[in-house]
Amino acid sequence: MSLIQQITEMYTPLLNVENLNVEFRNHAGKSIHAVRDVSFSLGQERLGIVGESGSGKSTVGRSILSLIPTSAKIKANKIALNGVDLLKLSELEMRQFRGNKISMIMQDPKHALNPVMRVGDQIAEAFRLHNRIGRAKAKQKVLDILNDVQIRDPERVFRAYPHELSGGMGQRVMIAMMLIPGPDLLIADEPTSALDVTVQMQILAIIDDLVRDKGMGLIFISHDLNLMASFCDRILIMYAGRIVEECRASELSQAKHPYTKGLLACLPTVENSDQKLTTLNRDPAWLE
Amino acid sequence: MAGIIDIHNLDVHLGRGKDAVHAVRNVSFSVKKGESFGLVGESGSGKSTVLRAISGLYKNFTGKINIDGKVQNQHKGVDFYKNLQMVFQDPYASLHPRHTVDQTLSEPLQIHKLDQVEKRIRTALERVGLGLNFRFRYPHQLSGGQRQRVAIARAMILEPRILLLDEPTSALDVSVQAEVLNLLTELRIEYNLTYILVSHDLAVVAYMCEQIAVMNQGQIVENLSKDQIMKSNATERYTQQLLAASKGYDRDAAGKLLQF
Amino acid sequence: MKTEKTLSGWRDWLLAETPESALQARLSRIYLSWLSFKRNPLAVIGLLIVVFLVLIAIFAPWLSNHLPTDQNLADRLQPPSSKYWLGTDELGRDIFSRVIHGSKITLYIVFLVAIIVVPLGLFVGTTAGYFGGITDKILMRITDVFMAFPRLILALAFVAVMGPSIENAVIAITITSWPPYARIARAETITIRHSEFILAVQQQGASAWRILLKHIVPMCTSSVIVRLTLDMAGVILIAAGLGFLGLGAQPPSPEWGLMISQGRQYLLDQWWVSTIPGIAIFIVSLGFNLLGDGLRDVLDPTNN
Ligand SMILES: Nc1ncnc2c1ncn2[C@@H]1O[C@H](COP(=O)(O)OP(=O)(O)OP(=O)(O)O)[C@@H](O)[C@H]1O
Ligand SMILES: Nc1ncnc2c1ncn2[C@@H]1O[C@H](COP(=O)(O)OP(=O)(O)OP(=O)(O)O)[C@@H](O)[C@H]1O
Ligand SMILES: [Mg+2]
Ligand SMILES: [Mg+2]
Numbered sequence: 055m056s057l058i059q060q061i062t063e064m065y066t067p068l069l070n071v072e073n074l075n076v077e078f079r080n081h082a083g084k085s086i087h088a089v090r091d092v093s094f095s096l097g098q099e100r101l102g103i104v105g106e107s108g109s110g111k112s113t114v115g116r117s118i119l120s121l122i123p124t125s126a127k128i129k130a131n132k133i134a135l136n137g138v139d140l141l142k143l144s145e146l147e148m149r150q151f152r153g154n155k156i157s158m159i160m161q162d163p164k165h166a167l168n169p170v171m172r173v174g175d176q177i178a179e180a181f182r183l184h185n186r187i188g189r190a191k192a193k194q195k196v197l198d199i200l201n202d203v204q205i206r207d208p209e210r211v212f213r214a215y216p217h218e219l220s221g222g223m224g225q226r227v228m229i230a231m232m233l234i235p236g237p238d239l240l241i242a243d244e245p246t247s248a249l250d251v252t253v254q255m256q257i258l259a260i261i262d263d264l265v266r267d268k269g270m271g272l273i274f275i276s277h278d279l280n281l282m283a284s285f286c287d288r289i290l291i292m293y294a295g296r297i298v299e300e301c302r303a304s305e306l307s308q309a310k311h312p313y314t315k316g317l318l319a320c321l322p323t324v325e326n327s328d329q330k331l332t333t334l335n336r337d338p339a340w341l342e
Numbered sequence: 343m344a345g346i347i348d349i350h351n352l353d354v355h356l357g358r359g360k361d362a363v364h365a366v367r368n369v370s371f372s373v374k375k376g377e378s379f380g381l382v383g384e385s386g387s388g389k390s391t392v393l394r395a396i397s398g399l400y401k402n403f404t405g406k407i408n409i410d411g412k413v414q415n416q417h418k419g420v421d422f423y424k425n426l427q428m429v430f431q432d433p434y435a436s437l438h439p440r441h442t443v444d445q446t447l448s449e450p451l452q453i454h455k456l457d458q459v460e461k462r463i464r465t466a467l468e469r470v471g472l473g474l475n476f477r478f479r480y481p482h483q484l485s486g487g488q489r490q491r492v493a494i495a496r497a498m499i500l501e502p503r504i505l506l507l508d509e510p511t512s513a514l515d516v517s518v519q520a521e522v523l524n525l526l527t528e529l530r531i532e533y534n535l536t537y538i539l540v541s542h543d544l545a546v547v548a549y550m551c552e553q554i555a556v557m558n559q560g561q562i563v564e565n566l567s568k569d570q571i572m573k574s575n576a577t578e579r580y581t582q583q584l585l586a587a588s589k590g591y592d593r594d595a596a597g598k599l600l601q602f
Numbered sequence: 603m604k605t606e607k608t609l610s611g612w613r614d615w616l617l618a619e620t621p622e623s624a625l626q627a628r629l630s631r632i633y634l635s636w637l638s639f640k641r642n643p644l645a646v647i648g649l650l651i652v653v654f655l656v657l658i659a660i661f662a663p664w665l666s667n668h669l670p671t672d673q674n675l676a677d678r679l680q681p682p683s684s685k686y687w688l689g690t691d692e693l694g695r696d697i698f699s700r701v702i703h704g705s706k707i708t709l710y711i712v713f714l715v716a717i718i719v720v721p722l723g724l725f726v727g728t729t730a731g732y733f734g735g736i737t738d739k740i741l742m743r744i745t746d747v748f749m750a751f752p753r754l755i756l757a758l759a760f761v762a763v764m765g766p767s768i769e770n771a772v773i774a775i776t777i778t779s780w781p782p783y784a785r786i787a788r789a790e791t792i793t794i795r796h797s798e799f800i801l802a803v804q805q806q807g808a809s810a811w812r813i814l815l816k817h818i819v820p821m822c823t824s825s826v827i828v829r830l831t832l833d834m835a836g837v838i839l840i841a842a843g844l845g846f847l848g849l850g851a852q853p854p855s856p857e858w859g860l861m862i863s864q865g866r867q868y869l870l871d872q873w874w875v876s877t878i879p880g881i882a883i884f885i886v887s888l889g890f891n892l893l894g895d896g897l898r899d900v901l902d903p904t905n906n
Contacts, residue, residue: 106515107486162434169793206386206559210361217796218357221431221509222385222542247512248431250542251587252599253385259596277515278543284590320520322549327568330527331520331549397805423807436798440820442627449816450806475620478627483619496802 067095068271069118069239072131076113076295079125088113090295096239098269100262102282102303104317105292106334111275112161114292115241118273119158120148135239153183157237159228159245161275166228167216174212177231184235199230202260204253221248229257233264240264241273246281258285279306279318291317293340313340345372346536347379347396347504348408354388354395355402365391366403367560373553375503378530378537380547382584383557384602389540390431392557393506396538397428409504424454427497431509433489437481443467443492444477450500466499470525487518491525498529507539511546523550544588548572556581558602635900645896651889659705666699670856679872689874691865693854697874700856701882707768707857708886711841712834714772715779720826722776723783728818730784731791732810742788745781753778757840761849768857771850775840779833783826790822824901831894835887842883858883 076089089110094101103111117128118140133140135155143151160166168176177199178192187195193212200208203226216224225248232240240261246254262285264270276282282289286303291314299311309315319332354366366388373379381389395403398418407414409426430436437446447463456462467474470491481489490510497505510526511519523546529535541547547554548571556564556578564578574585580602586595617634621627640646658665667687674694682689688698730741748756757774764770794800795818803813842859844850851857853864858879865875 106517162432165435169796170789210357210363213361214357220386220390226385248385248509248542250383250385250584251544252584254542255587255591255596256599258591259593262591262593262596279516280590284592317516320516322520322523322545325572327549330524333520333524334517399801399805418807420807423805428802428805430798430802432798436802438799438803438817438820442621442624444624444627449803449808453803453806453808453812475622478621478624479619480627480631493802500806 067097068136069096069273070132070134071095071114071118072133074114074117074130074133075128076110076117076122077127077129078123079127088295089117092292092295092297094290094297094300096271096273098265098271099287100265100272100274100285100303102286102289103273103275103292104277104279104282104289106277106317109292110295111292112243115158115243115273115275118239118241119152119156121152121158154235155237156239156241157232157235158241159232159243161243167224169216171215172212173214173216173219173227177227177234180231181234199234200227203227203230204256222250222253225249226253226257233260236268237270239271239273241275243275244277245274247276247278254281279321282306298340311340312337344374345377345408346375346410347373347538348406349392349396350406350408352392352395352403352405352407354391354400356391356400365560366395368405369557369560369562370405371555371562371565373536373538375536376530376534377553378539378551380551380554381538381540381557382542382544382547382554383563384559385542387557388560389557390508393428393508393538393540397426397506398422399428420454424500425502426504426506427500427502428506428508429490429493429497429510432513433486433493434481434513436493437489439481442478442480443472443484446492446496447499450496454500456500462499466495469498469529470495471521485518486514487521490514490518490522494522494525494529498533501533503534504536504538507537509540509542512542519546526550544571544585556584563602639896639900642896642899644892645899648889648892648894648896651885652893655705655886655889656709658702659709662702662706666696666702668696668699670700670703671695671854672699679868679875681872682874688878689872691861691875692868695854695856697861697878700861701858701879704856704858704861704879704882705886707851707855708838708841711768711772711775712837715775715837716830716834718772718776719780719783720830723780724787724819724822724826726780727784727787727789728791728814728822731788732795732814732818734792734795738788741784745784748777749781749785751778753836754840754843757844758847758849761844766844766849766852768851768855771841771844774844775837778840779837782833783829786825786829787822790825791818794818794821828894828898828901831890831897834890834894838883838887838890 072093074089074092078086078088092114103114105111116122118133120140122128130141140148140151167173174193174196177196181192181195197208197212200211205211205223205226211219211223219227225245229245242261246257249257261272265272274286283303283306289301289303289306290297291299291311293313299309299314301309307318309318316334320334322331349372350370352366352369356363356365369392371379381392383389391400394400396407414422444463447466448459451459451462463477464474467477472488472491472495476484476488484492511522514522530537539547539550548568552568554566554571555562556566558580564576564581566576566581570576571585576582576585579600583599615626616630618626618630621630672695676694677686677690678692678694680686680690686696686698688701690696726741726745730738756778760774760777761770800813800817803817841850842862845857845859846863848863851860853860861879862876868875
């Protein structure tokens with residue numbers, strides 16, 4: 055990407071999040087401040103979010119879509135998509151947005167699929183929600199999509215129930231469903247954690263093409279640091295609900311924050327296989 | 343054929359009628375006692391199915407599964423399960439949501455009518471590095487890494503000699519992954535355990551395993567040593583492609599990937 | 603030591619993040635449910651009504667100032683007064699006392715129906731769902747047959763054959779009520795039978811019955827309890843309906859449906875004879891419904 059492109063994008067962000075705060079209240083009435091003062095903007099690019107479990111990555115994604123339990127409090131100066139403030143939308147308008155403009159691939163594919171409905175019917179339903187076409191045509195479309203996400207025998211998978219799919223196949227079905235509406239913004243929450251590296255690469259290529267050719271914006275949540283470094287343009291590193299560091303993906307290995315360095319040091323490599331892996335030593339100072 | 347696990351010409355068919363799948367085709371391999379054996383390969387290529395057939399969850403396989411020199415037929419006695427346990431991929435789905443850690447851990451003891459329940463539960467929790475104050479928590483009160491520790495404790499409480507691990511860390515972040523991998527390494531040395539480990543992360547497999555089999559479309563296409571992975575030294579095209587892809591994302595390379 | 607705990611001490615004990623015993627873990631879970639339950643005022647009203655009903659049934663002999671079957675023909679069809687708080691019926695029996703004693707019958711019916719319907723429905727549903735295949739087909743066809751008949755008609759036919767009595771009314775209500783429970787339990791079972799936590803116990807060598815009883819049934823109980831509570835209003839209405847038609851409780855029993863039926867000739871001039879037991883039925887049904895709605899919000903996993 056050229057510098058000029060980058061600069062222009064900075065001035066016409068697709069998504070603009072300013073000072074996002076999310077507070078959950080658990081049963082006992084204790085509040086959990088899951089996201090603290092998160093601000094970022096997103097152009098037509100691939101933005102990665104990394105961070106340890108519980109750092110608030112999914113919560114950021116879900117608050118953009120207002121998919122947060124009603125008991126939780128969302129506060130933000132603004133969450134604007136193409137200049138429209140999503141916080142000011144009614145529930146009905148938000149639902150429209152969710153269907154057409156923003157898609158989210160949920161972290162837990164098997165839980166997001168209905169266990170007692172055939173996979174093909176579920177995708178077809180999603181398809182017919184967005185396109186007025188007949189049953190037979192919808193089926194053909196679904197088979198094409200399954201083929202696109204590298205499913206080997208789409209016909210069989212069309213008729214299968216979710217438990218009859220392997221872990222990675224379930225994940226690809228979810229991805230297929232979310233790409234159907236052709237969203238402006240795709241939030242992908244660990245979309246490829248159950249995929250082998252070659253299929254993962256092919257799936258990422260599909261998403262990549264949408265970003266490059268259709269100008270889609272992508273928020274990519276993952277804890278696969280190597281993948282992030284090679285796939286994304288920019289990376290936000292989250293710790294305890296805050297963005298502690300932001301860097302260009304290619305420069306992840308030279309990250310400065312001790313937390314990011316700590317994460318990088320946890321990775322197993324072929325070379326260190328006779329040693330114990332380093333684990334993270336959390337420093338209370340990171341919370342500041 | 344001196345392994346603790348010997349698989350010979352294993353075939354598994356799943357599903358019925360026109361939707362039947364030949365999920366595992368003519369798979370043979372052997373794992374020595376105390377060894378850690380890795381299984382990698384394409385998504386949907388039958389890795390989990392191989393583990394499930396070995397673990398006794400799928401009864402309708404053909405071929406031979408020898409464990410500890412004993413031929414495993416389709417009907418297994420309770421003792422079989424005591425010797426061989428499995429850890430599942432998803433720590434969020436593999437613990438009963440309405441059972442406390444204590445109930446989860448005492449269940450296998452009750453099934454196998456073992457004594458000293460109290461002592462066994464305490465040691466199991468200690469071994470996986472969870473304090474006793476986790477004992478009466480429900481799964482929703484645990485983080486992903488803590489859940490996976492409970493799942494490992496549950497498998498270890500029967501003192502099995504073989505652990506089957508189906509992507510034990512793919513749902514965990516890197517620091518928790520490091521904790522769990524360290525734990526697995528320690529347990530293996532301490533109890534001379536034998537592992538079969540499925541993972542998509544070649545670095546994890548290379549870190550943990552001495553022998554690695556690569557699967558595609560239900561078949562084992564190549565066997566590799568740790569050394570060969572380290573040097574990216576594979577003969578089969580599919581394996582070469584897999585090793586290349588593990589270097590990171592590359593749009594041009596993605597377009598040139600072949601289907602095998 | 604624990605006896606010295608203050609109120610807030612108990613609260614902290616119940617909300618502890620690290621329970622120290624199985625008992626504490628269980629109580630803490632119940633307490634958390636209670637905390638979210640009590641946020642719903644209607645549900646609390648429902649609970650109060652049901653608790654009130656139970657108390658009335660227990661203390662009926664002490665609460666009533668007349669015997670429910672004591673006739674006093676000189677005082678027949680008296681309007682509410684200080685002697686007869688809610689008036690008397692055509693045989694001069696005190697309606698207040700009869701309504702109070704009638705609560706025992708209502709509870710008896712509700713209780714019997716509950717302890718038969720729940721295990722039966724759970725058994726059929728989880729077995730069908732877990733084993734699938736031919737077992738499922740057979741059990742679900744049987745369920746369908748029972749579901750195909752309108753409830754009241756089937757109950758009527760049964761009582762007509764077996765003879766009218768409370769016990770037969772209960773059996774009639776039971777055979778018409780269990781199928782939805784089997785359906786619910788089956789649906790729940792099907793969604794979880796392939797989950798990894800079930801695979802994990804299978805892999806430990808547990809028998810199918812053990813898995814059903816210890817691992818699957820607990821996952822179904824909350825939806826079944828919710829359904830049961832919501833159903834109770836219907837059960838009470840059918841029992842009253844059978845009583846009203848002379849096919850349930852027999853005179854001189856103070857069953858509420860029967861009381862309405864006997865008072866209906868006097869509805870225009872002595873409205874209280876029928877209306878009072880009617881109000882009792884209405885309040886109790888409402889109580890169970892409100893309670894059921896509240897429980898659904900707390901227990902039903904689909905809501906969380
Ligand atoms: N519905 C909820 N109610 C209460 N707390 C919640 C809820 N959802 C999330 N949290 C809490 O908010 C925090 C952030 O959670 P989140 O799911 O965003 O983490 P994450 O970074 O996506 O982690 P992971 O990598 O495990 O998916 C956690 O402490 C979590 O316990
Ligand atoms: N219960 C089942 N009924 C029918 N087919 C099944 C069933 N379980 C798995 N399959 C099929 O068997 C094949 C192998 O699945 P398996 O789960 O072993 O793959 P895997 O190698 O573990 O893949 P992944 O890495 O994605 O988890 C897949 O094509 C899948 O659709
Ligand atoms: Mg998450
Ligand atoms: Mg698998």
